[in-house]
Every structure is written in C-alpha cells, then in structure tokens.
Amino acid sequence: MEILDGKKVSNQIKDEIAVEVAQMKERGEKVPHLAAVLVGNDGASLTYVGSKVRSCKKIGFESTLIHLPEETSESDLLTQVKALNENPDIDGYIVQLPLPKHIDEQKVLMAVDPDKDVDGFHPTNFGKMALDMESFIPATPYGIMELLRRYNVDTSGKHTVVIGRSHIVGRPISILMSQKGKAADSTVTITHSRTKDLKSITLQADIVVSALGVPDFLKADMVKEGVVIIDVGITRVPDESRERGYYITGDVDFDEVSPKASYITPVPGGVGPMTIAMLLKNTLLARERHHKMG
Ligand code: NAD
Numbered sequence: 382m383e384i385l386d387g388k389k390v391s392n393q394i395k396d397e398i399a400v401e402v403a404q405m406k407e408r409g410e411k412v413p414h415l416a417a418v419l420v421g422n423d424g425a426s427l428t429y430v431g432s433k434v435r436s437c438k439k440i441g442f443e444s445t446l447i448h449l450p451e452e453t454s455e456s457d458l459l460t461q462v463k464a465l466n467e468n469p470d471i472d473g474y475i476v477q478l479p480l481p482k483h484i485d486e487q488k489v490l491m492a493v494d495p496d497k498d499v500d501g502f503h504p505t506n507f508g509k510m511a512l513d514m515e516s517f518i519p520a521t522p523y524g525i526m527e528l529l530r531r532y533n534v535d536t537s538g539k540h541t542v543v544i545g546r547s548h549i550v551g552r553p554i555s556i557l558m559s560q561k562g563k564a565a566d567s568t569v570t571i572t573h574s575r576t577k578d579l580k581s582i583t584l585q586a587d588i589v590v591s592a593l594g595v596p597d598f599l600k601a602d603m604v605k606e607g608v609v610i611i612d613v614g615i616t617r618v619p620d621e622s623r624e625r626g627y628y629i630t631g632d633v634d635f636d637e638v639s640p641k642a643s644y645i646t647p648v649p650g651g652v653g654p655m656t657i658a659m660l661l662k663n664t665l666l667a668r669e670r671h672h673k674m675g
Contacts, residue, residue, distance in 0.1 A: 383644050385528050387651040391658035395440050398665050402441035413668035414443040416474035421451035426477045436657050455484045459492055466494040473499030473667040499663040511556050517663045522554040524655030525611055529564035537566040542583050545592035546573040550613050554590050591632040601637040610645040613652050
C-alpha cells in the first residue's frame, strides 16, 4: 500500500509556481493576483479561504480577501462580482460556497467572468472542460488528476467508480477520468444517493473516488484487493477532547480499507491540499493568459 501524499505533492506544485512567480518578478511583470469573496462566517469556509490566502502569500501571489456580512443582499454581491470582473488588477477570483440561503448561487456563479473563473464553475468553463478544450478545471478534480499523474497510477482501461454527483467533484471527475490522456482513459461509473446496491458496483472498481461526505462510509468489504482509493470527503466530527472541538475525517474507513488498497489518499493530507495547489495553478494560468492578451 502506498500513500498518495497530497501534502507533499501540493508543496512541490507550490514550489514550482513560486519559481515561476519569481521569474515574472525578475522580468518586471505583474504577479498573479487572486481574490476571494466570502459571505458570512461559516467555520469551514473561513478555514478554507484563510488557507487559500496564506498560500498565495507564501508563493508570491498578491491576494485580496473580500469578507462580506451574512446579511449581504444578492444584488450587493452581484455588484461586488461585477467590480471584480472589471478590475484589471485581479487575474482570478473565487466566490466561496456555500452562500447564505437568501442568495441564488447559480445567479452569482453565472455572473463571474469566465476568464477570471479560477474555480472553473462557470458553464463556459465546465462546457469547455467536457469538450476537451482549454479551460479552468475545477480545483478538486484537477488536484485528483494531478495526484494520479504524479504517482503514475495506471488508470487506462481501469474501472473507476465515482461516489457522488456534485457539480464541483463527482460530475467533473467522472468526465475527466473518462477522457483521453494520462490519469484518464478510464471506464467510469458514476453513482449517487439513488444508486441501488452500491456495494456490488464498488466491488468491481479498480479505482474508487469517494465524494459524498459521510464519515467511514466506504468499508473494506465494499472494495476488492489492490483497489486505488481517492477519498475526497471532509467532515468535521465534533470531539470535545480536542482543542478546536472537532476532528476531520474522510468518507473511507482508512484503518479497514488501507490494507487492501494499492494506493490511498489520507484525510487530512490527501485531496484537500491538492485543491488549494490547483487553485493557485489556475490563477497562474489566468495571469499568463491575461498577459498574452496584453
Ligand atoms: P455534495 O455534498 O454536494 O453531495 C453529496 C453527493 O453524494 C450527492 O451527489 C449524493 O447523491 C451522493 N450521495 C449521498 N449519499 C449517498 C449514498 N448513500 N450513496 C451514494 N452516493 C451518495 O458533494 P460535494 O460537494 O462533492 O462534497 C462531498 C464531500 O467532499 C464533502 O465531505 C465535502 O466536504 C468534500 N469536499 C472536499 C473537497 C476537497 O478539497 N478535498 C472539495 C469539495 C468537497
């Protein structure tokens, strides 16, 4: 069993980006600038956004955090989005999800300029991705692909079973892994909450990508010997004995499943850090594209 060490690989990617940023500076070019919009005070969102902004600083990007109160109206948020679209200093930005219930998420994501949509959530980017065209690939599936590539995990002709059909993980990873290329060329089955007898399907999987958000959901008797496990789940489980009052766990019962696996991502330290690294990579790509366009 080999651990797919997302923490290590994400640090390598960040180092590679930092080298490129240093070169940009030497050439007197503007460095990439990522902005993040956060509405409200959701604990997990605050952690994610904080860590994205810190990572920007570390690798030499400029970053701006726009933290708006929970009661921000949809039209005020749309005004903010418009301002970011029009600000030539911003190369890319994200609107951290979930948004408060009174705001229509789809409406906001549609308002983001596709050229600055480093989360890859705009239909233009999602459509381009599905058609093998150059686009911004959503950071989590992009991170999974990069992790598989860097560990040379053989995916060609393998049966990949994806658990979960969300727009940000399950659906895009099922598209990417069925495409041509490295870490792809897989035969993909996508499963979800209405899937019948999931176990009979996961037992046929060479690779399982689990993105449903239920702790310890995937057990050893649901997978075959030698399986590759990508655990995307991140759940905060309340735990009074810890200083911060919770611990983080994935969808996979790691202790049970890891002895059967050929490769497995840990939680934390697997897909999570890769997501941040690929968001930075997308921001670098955005900067390069804007630079080329003049
Ligand atoms: P989601 O929460 O929007 O949806 C869950 C999906 O799981 C749905 O498509 C549903 O059909 C499916 N599902 C629910 N119960 C099921 C069952 N019993 N059998 C099969 N499928 C079932 O999905 P999401 O936003 O992709 O999040 C999933 C998990 O991944 C969460 O824990 C989230 O925190 C985590 N996540 C992690 C990262 C990362 O960077 N590592 C990024 C995004 C999401």
